Amino acid sequence: MKLAGAGVVLATSQPLLRAQVASLDVIVIGAGLAGLHAARLLEAFGLKVRVLEASKRIGGRIFTLDDVAGKPEAGGNQIGAAYARTVDVTTQLGLKLEPSGRSPLLRDDRLVIHVDGERYDLAEWGNSAANPFAEAFRNLPPDRVLSRVVGPSPLESAAAFRDPKHAKWDVPALNVLREKGFSPAALQLMAVTNGLGDTLAETSLLNLFYAQSNIAEIIKIKGPTQNIVGGNQRLPEAMARSLKGDVLLQRRVVAVDADTRGAVVRTDDGVAHRARFVVCALPLPTMRMIAFTPALPKAHADAVAVAAYGKVTQIHLEVTRPFWGDDGLAPYLWSNGPLERVFPQDSRGDGNPPSVIVWINGAECASWDRLDDAAFGARAIAELEKVYPASKGALRMAKRISWHHNALAGGAWINWAPTQITRFAHAISQPAGRVHFAGEHTGHTLRGMEAAMESGERAATEILARA
Structure with missing residues (x-):
């Protein structure tokens, strides 16, 4: 692989496709797992491939925070035993996997529940007058009620x-929950940390079922949840290094022009890259910045225009001294306040996390998005001090991640809104002439990292059948 930054210009070209001869077999747009896996498979069968990546780094939404204590993952957190392609490629490339540490702090009996400014442990919450749930759900951590209810x-x-045939469930989850008789207070708590829609009205019941089925499929395969030694971002980096062709960074694609003979992919540095085929492995919101000629089929174009992606704000705080322990609870929080959730980043599993992560989903992100970095960190620490008074002076701001404000991501993952699975899920994985598509949103089976790998394999197979 030749890895190049924005200063390297490979070629110029005339704009007319008919005057251009393809010098490459495939151009891959996007150096995340999907694009890199497709590129590796295509090269394995002798095709000449070039990868174009708009950002300064390899990996897409696989992002190890190497500059934060403990090197937490901002995306692509864990590798399950069912992630067969991911594990296989990791092993092929000589990377080492290690079981993910299970922190003693991540136990239900150490969870802090903070509702309307009041702090509870799980037993207290089960008996609290503030708990709006029926008997069957009162003793559950609030973030588990939604999946149990559906x-x-x-x-x-x-x-x-x-x-x-499952389109009948592609409806707002809120409608079904109201039919079940849940009170407004119960609905509000169920919505707080729902990661599959900004609100319950914008959450597809079918997507909730898909998420549950995904978990069920994963746990069928026995084995530990793992991480790559040194951080999960080492996987896409190693995949990129293993390629023979170029991986060009800071090359944002602005146009894809294709006909029956090939394609020209134009980047924002004025260069036209020619190939017989294209793999577009970008999130749908990012594709809004690309002019496709001919235009994408209507259903695919509509998906690009309106598909919902998850709003996720992460606040990584480094721990300068432990501030928990006297009351037996932990920096493990569920709240209906602005913090929503807090997790200890205890990858060693020894109960001494070097950092904690505040994880905010959906609508609550708006209250954080308007703050600058200084105010962002100050607010997070002040809010934690309200829940954990002993944390005063024990935390410092390390990193802010807002996937929905990253123009090259558009959000943390696809959040199928009601009717969108039925309208778009099939269309977005179908080739459009010589342009093929990959990415976790086009996965047909599991979600997340394995969906990205599966989609890259599918796109490569489609091209190999035509090459």
């Missing part, structure tokens, strides 16, 4: 979420 997934498998 019940076990009726899908035959994770892959079945795309089957048109």
